[in-house]
Amino acid sequence: MNASDPAQTSTASPAGRQAATLELRDVVKLYPGQEEPAVDHLSLEVPAGEICVLVGPSGCGKTTAMRMVNRMVEITDGDILVGGQSVTDRTPYELRREIGYVIQQVGLFPHLTIADNIATVPKLLGWDRDRIAARVEELLQLVQLDPEQTRDRYPAQLSGGQRQRIGVARALATDPPLMLMDEPFGAIDPINRERLQNEFLRLQVELRKTIVFVTHDIDEAIKMGDRIAILKQGGRLAQYAEPAELLMNPADEFVKDFVGNDRALKRLALQRVRDIDLWQAPMVRKGETTASVRQKLEKADVKIPLLVDEDGCPIGWLSDRAYAGEEVKADLRSRAEPTVEMDDILRDALADLLGSELQYGVVVDEQGRATGVLSIELVGQGVHGVAPARTGADALAT
Amino acid sequence: MAENGFCPEWIVQNWDRYVDPFFQHVLLTVVSVVIGFAIAAVMAVVAHRRRRLNGPLVGLTEVLYTIPSPAAFLLLLPFTGFGTVSALIALTAYSLNAMLRSMVTGLAGVPEDIKDSARGMGLTERQLLWKVELPLALPEIFAGLRIASVTTVGLATLAFLAGAGGLGESIESQISFKSNVVVAGGLCVLLAVALDSLIRTLQKASTPWTRARLT
Structure with missing residues (x-):
């Protein structure tokens, strides 16, 4: 999109600023007059370009921990390094202008137009007008809002979802190496929330920012995080791991409870169909000899022939009668519906399988051609991280 | 022409005698409101930065506001003498309360999340005040300014007690003559309305x- 205009990119952003690693070293926050620290010896490292989600029940210090990174809350003890440099090396103002900041209520300035809102930090840094205008244009396109229609409006003239997008654009204005996001989608209705999450993840593939993302919602954490830090009361780190690890090997009872009893189901959101070693069905075409079909059945994982058309697109599962004679007839026991796509997450694929008659799902590639078969058993094995064994034949026989 | 009657002819012939008092009145009002605005603004910023001073400062302007107005113009005479200065001091003191209150309310009404995002992006406290808090407090500040202006136009009719002239003197001089009272009083009303609409603009x-509304 905007990258297609090289002149614009070069004037608008300090071409592709590197994401920074973030390191918290034994960070403590003790508020004056309180006995228990809000954050207690928290150490974690976020590799450059990854999303680290801080999650936990209310009062676990997750927001405090995030706010210490840009010194909205001062550190009592320990240190925080951004790109290897201590956050205390600079004044809080200089530091904050280098770090993107998005909060739940967005906090757009109601008295400024959208363009001026986005231009807040560039103006503080003294960018010239042309550079600011070009950057605003670029950012509005990036968050999929029409610059012409949006630029001169006031925040009150936008919907909640649009305001949230502007909040993200504003935080990205100077292409900061690190972003802090405090429940950024918390105030959005569930449908738009999911859309914004997906949109943000797609954006992140391009931007590769280091991001600290705070939420109380474990499902959001699993979806958004490359790594998840679960905090418990008193700001102590319960577990810091990748989502799959967290779901498969919760460190203690607290994590287990917090993640919930449906850990296995939640893992379905982490895997896609392409991650699964699929079964092969005997694919036959109309008019093929039954001898050839029987030969294919011998070798196949699934013991039901799948009728495909000329291009290899699935039509349906053949009945026994279909290959009783000399040649295969189009006599189906059921249609091959619904089909599953390689990019579907297992949770969605499982829902499809449960709805189909044979509980098999034909997996199709981008051209709609059958490439394999997904079964409920395979989904189950995928969840447990067991290499799928080819025992489908027996399963079908019973 | 009846002695006490309303006589348009007389008004036309004697228009000149109202010009000076009118401009005196304008001067008294505008100068005291402008000075009052500046003092209230400083007080408001101090009260905003140091919350403990909020109560005492607002309280002070409240006390000034409760002094009966004719008394105020006379009380100052031993100190600042008979004339415009005394009148301006009294009028300024009266104007403080409405403006300070509205400024304090306006600044306190700026939502926390907006201030948080401003600080989080690296605005200094001074930038926060000038670029965010004051602009957002403007509707309240203007409301206070309007009340203060209109009130001061009224109070300035007593400025003649301190020897500062104004339309009050014209009214007082021939209070039983209807044409005079109507013109002088009418000019007061006109001034108040004009100032109010100027500020509204x-x-x-x-x-x-x-x-701005969602369209």
Whole structure:
């Protein structure tokens, strides 16, 4: 999109600023007059370009921990390094202008137009007008809002979802190496929330920012995080791991409870169909000899022939009668519906399988051609991280 | 022509005698409101930065406001003498309360999340005040300014007690003569309405965002 205009990119952003690693070293926050620290010896490292989600029940210090990174809350003890440099090396103002900041209520300035809102930090840094205008244009396109229609409006003239997008654009204005996001989608209705999450993840593939993302919602954490830090009361780190690890090997009872009893189901959101070693069905075409079909059945994982058309697109599962004679007839026991796509997450694929008659799902590639078969058993094995064994034949026989 | 009657002919012939008092009145009002605005603004910023001073400062202007107005003009005479200065001091003191209150309310009404995002992006406290808090407090500040202006136009009719002239003197000099009272009083009303609409126009021009609605 905007990258297609090289002149614009070069004037608008300090071409592709590197994401920074973030390191918290034994960070403590003790508020004056309180006995228990809000954050207690928290150490974690976020590799450059990854999303680290801080999650936990209310009062676990997750927001405090995030706010210490840009010194909205001062550190009592320990240190925080951004790109290897201590956050205390600079004044809080200089530091904050280098770090993107998005909060739940967005906090757009109601008295400024959208363009001026986005231009807040560039103006503080003294960018010239042309550079600011070009950057605003670029950012509005990036968050999929029409610059012409949006630029001169006031925040009150936008919907909640649009305001949230502007909040993200504003935080990205100077292409900061690190972003802090405090429940950024918390105030959005569930449908738009999911859309914004997906949109943000797609954006992140391009931007590769280091991001600290705070939420109380474990499902959001699993979806958004490359790594998840679960905090418990008193700001102590319960577990810091990748989502799959967290779901498969919760460190203690607290994590287990917090993640919930449906850990296995939640893992379905982490895997896609392409991650699964699929079964092969005997694919036959109309008019093929039954001898050839029987030969294919011998070798196949699934013991039901799948009728495909000329291009290899699935039509349906053949009945026994279909290959009783000399040649295969189009006599189906059921249609091959619904089909599953390689990019579907297992949770969605499982829902499809449960709805189909044979509980098999034909997996199709981008051209709609059958490439394999997904079964409920395979989904189950995928969840447990067991290499799928080819025992489908027996399963079908019973 | 009846002695006490209303006589348009007389008004036309004697128009000149109202010109000076009118401009005196304008001067008294505008100067005291402008000075009052500046003092209230400083007080408001101090009260905003140091919350403990909020109560005492607002309280002080309240006390000034409760002094009976004729008394105020006379009380100052031993100190600042008979004339415009005494009148201006009294009028300024009266104007403080409405403006300080509205400024304090306006600044306190700026939502926390907006201030948080401003600080989080690296605005200094001074930038926060000038770029965010004051602009957002403008509707309240203007409301206070309007009340103070209109009130001061009224109070300035007593400025003649301190020897500062104004339309009050014209009214007082021939209080039983209807034509005189109507003209002098009418000019007061006109001045109040004019000032009010002038400030309203300024407010509209400087706060376009308050009329922005989802379309």
